[in-house]
Amino acid sequence: MNYNINVTKTDASRLSSVDFDNIPFGRVFSDHMFIADYKDGEWQDFRIVPFGKFEMHPAAMVLHYGQAIFEGMKASKTVDGKAMLFRPEMHAKRINNSAERMCMPAVPEDLFMQALHSLIDLDSDWIPPQAGSALYIRPYMFSMDEFIGVKPSQTYRFCIFTGPVGPYYPKPVSLIAEQKYVRAVKGGTGEAKAAGNYAGSLLPAKIAQEKGYDQVMWMDGKEFKYIQEVGTMNIFFVLDGKVVTPSTDGAILKGITRDSIIKLLTAKGIQVEERPVAIDEIVEAHQAGKLEEVFGSGTAAVVAHVEKIAYKDTEMMLPPMEERKIGAMIKEEIDGLRAGTIEDKNGWVVPVKSTIMENA
Ligand SMILES: Cc1ncc(COP(=O)(O)O)c(C=O)c1O
Numbered sequence: 573m574n575y576n577i578n579v580t581k582t583d584a585s586r587l588s589s590v591d592f593d594n595i596p597f598g599r600v601f602s603d604h605m606f607i608a609d610y611k612d613g614e615w616q617d618f619r620i621v622p623f624g625k626f627e628m629h630p631a632a633m634v635l636h637y638g639q640a641i642f643e644g645m646k647a648s649k650t651v652d653g654k655a656m657l658f659r660p661e662m663h664a665k666r667i668n669n670s671a672e673r674m675c676m677p678a679v680p681e682d683l684f685m686q687a688l689h690s691l692i693d694l695d696s697d698w699i700p701p702q703a704g705s706a707l708y709i710r711p712y713m714f715s716m717d718e719f720i721g722v723k724p725s726q727t728y729r730f731c732i733f734t735g736p737v738g739p740y741y742p743k744p745v746s747l748i749a750e751q752k753y754v755r756a757v758k759g760g761t762g763e764a765k766a767a768g769n770y771a772g773s774l775l776p777a778k779i780a781q782e783k784g785y786d787q788v789m790w791m792d793g794k795e796f797k798y799i800q801e802v803g804t805m806n807i808f809f810v811l812d813g814k815v816v817t818p819s820t821d822g823a824i825l826k827g828i829t830r831d832s833i834i835k836l837l838t839a840k841g842i843q844v845e846e847r848p849v850a851i852d853e854i855v856e857a858h859q860a861g862k863l864e865e866v867f868g869s870g871t872a873a874v875v876a877h878v879e880k881i882a883y884k885d886t887e888m889m890l891p892p893m894e895e896r897k898i899g900a901m902i903k904e905e906i907d908g909l910r911a912g913t914i915e916d917k918n919g920w921v922v923p924v925k926s927t928i929m930e931n932a
Contacts, residue, residue, distance in 0.1 A: 575618050575683050577606070577690055577928055582622035592700040595738040602698040602707070602734045606687040609716075610677050610728040618683070620691055620928075623733060633725045634714040640767035641670040642712035644871050645828075647692045647699055647734070647924060650912030655696045655924035658910055660688060662828045667711055670764035675724040676713060684711065686927045691732055693926035703911065704739025714767075740872055744879035744893065747802055747866075748785040749851055750776055751884070754793035755800060755823075762800075762823040770804070777803070785882060787868075791851065792823070799849045805868030805876060806830035809849065810898050812862040819846040829869040833902050835918065842898070851883055858888040866890055867899035875903035 582603045590600055605623045608615050634640050643663045647655055664684040671678050692699075692707065699707040711732045715725030753776040756762020761769055773788070780788045787803035799818055801807055806827040809816045815837060820826050834844045857863040866878035877899055881888045893900075908914030909921055 573680070573682055574927060575686050577618045577620060577687065579620045579690075579694070579928055580622065581694070584622075587697055590698075590736065592702060592705065592736065593738075595700070595705070595736050597737055597740075598708075598735070600735045602695040602736070604691060604695050605731055605733040606691045608679070608683065608687070608730045610730070611726070615677070615679065615683060615730070618687065620687075620694060626729075629716075629718040631718045631720055632715070633717045633719055636720065637715070637722055638766075638768045638771075639674055639676055639715035639725055639728075640712065641667060641674055641676065641714075642710060642765055642767065643667050644765075645709045645711075646706040646737075646871060646910075647696075647709060648706040648910045649699050649701045650910075650921075652912065653701065654912070655692060655699055656910065656912070657688070657692070657922045657924060659828055659832065659920045660685065660922055662831070663711065666765065666826065666828070667713070670766060671713065673761055673764040674766055676715070676728060679713065679730050687732055689924055690926040690928045692734065692924045694928075695734060696924060698734065698736050700736045700738070702739070704741070704907065706737055706910075707734050708737045709734045740874075742873050742876045744877040744890075745786040745802075745868065746784070746879050747787050747789040747881045748780045748783060749789045749796075749799070749881065749883040750780075750791055751796055752776070753788075755788075755790040757793035758822040760823060763820070763825060765825065773804075783882075789881060797850050797852070799851055799854070800824050802868045802878070805870035805873070808833065808844075808865075808867050808869060808899070809854065809857075809863070810865035810896075811853075811857045813864070814845060815842060815898060816845045816847065816849055818849045821848070827869055829871060829874060829906070832906060832920070833869055833875075836902060836905055837898070839917075854881070855883060855886065855888065863888065864891060865896045865899050867896075874906050875899045 664681045668678040713730045716727040717725035790800040792798040868876040
């Protein structure tokens with residue numbers, strides 16, 4: 573289906589005020605945004621408008637009951653300057669999985685795609701051409717009913733805005749295995765990218781930082797025995813030459829980078845074991861000198877190497893960076909796919925193509 577997206581262009585582009593060599597993360601927003609409203613049981617009023625503020629009713633349900641979900645993805649430029657998206661249909665599917673769990677309406681996948689492509693095409697000059705830089709894309713949905721009382725809203729807004737981000741080269745991170753708070757439990761909302769999951773993670777993250785660790789390693793909520801994720805990333809271990817990652821069990825976010833890493837490694841003949849990973853196994857592997865690598869995976873960093881892990885009163889130091897093969901190789905491969913310097917055999921890298929141009 574072809575959706576009619578009404579476009580109002582800004583007459584005051586802010587692009588020339590942005591220094592692409594020095595972009596503060598998360599604070600610079602591109603010229604336009606896409607908005608659709610859900611009322612009377614359907615999505616309507618598709619529009620791209622100049623980036624700007626919303627007016628909120630004080631009783632807007634999202635402000636009270638937190639029906640809000642989001643995605644995080646990136647557009648980048650290949651070395652020959654073409655705008656590309658990475659596995660965008662996976663994000664369309666995931667936002668709808670999140671919507672289902674939070675009792676919100678699905679966004680038709682073709683509407684998501686047309687809105688995304690048209691918006692990115694219009695603001696494609698905002699994609700930094702510098703290697704490793706990208707245009708961060710934030711699709712999200714929230715409830716709009718002006719009503720006090722716990723029930724699903726009847727009205728929603730779906731938006732996409734974007735902002736340029738510089739290269740993300742995190743220094744190796746230190747983790748602390750959480751022993752009190754949980755991010756998610758089976759049957760909860762951990763598999764959804766629901767705003768409330770992130771609110772609940774702030775206090776344990778703050779406490780971890782006060783203790784001197786960069787991020788929380790989330791454990792299962794029943795026994796605090798099995799590892800789930802780290803911060804806002806999935807986690808991989810290399811144990812005695814084998815790559816292992818926790819199996820998604822209903823409490824772990826199904827990361828698109830995680831899925832890409834598993835598929836790329838498998839294609840190279842490196843088997844990835846998806847299974848429950850107990851912290852005791854990691855401690856034993858470390859004691860035996862077999863904990864070779866630990867890295868987080870996510871859209872922002874692609875791969876973030878782990879320097880050390882604290883668990884109860886022990887601290888496990890990981891081997892030096894020069895000895896780590898798998899994490900570095902896979903980051904290089906995903907960066908190369910995005911830059912168009914490595915052949916994309918999976919059809920993951922999708923050229924940006926507006927549907928609005930065709931209508932005009
Ligand atoms: C809790 C959580 N886990 C994992 C990830 C990594 O997911 P992806 O690789 O799709 O960015 C994210 C980021 O979206 C996240 O918020």
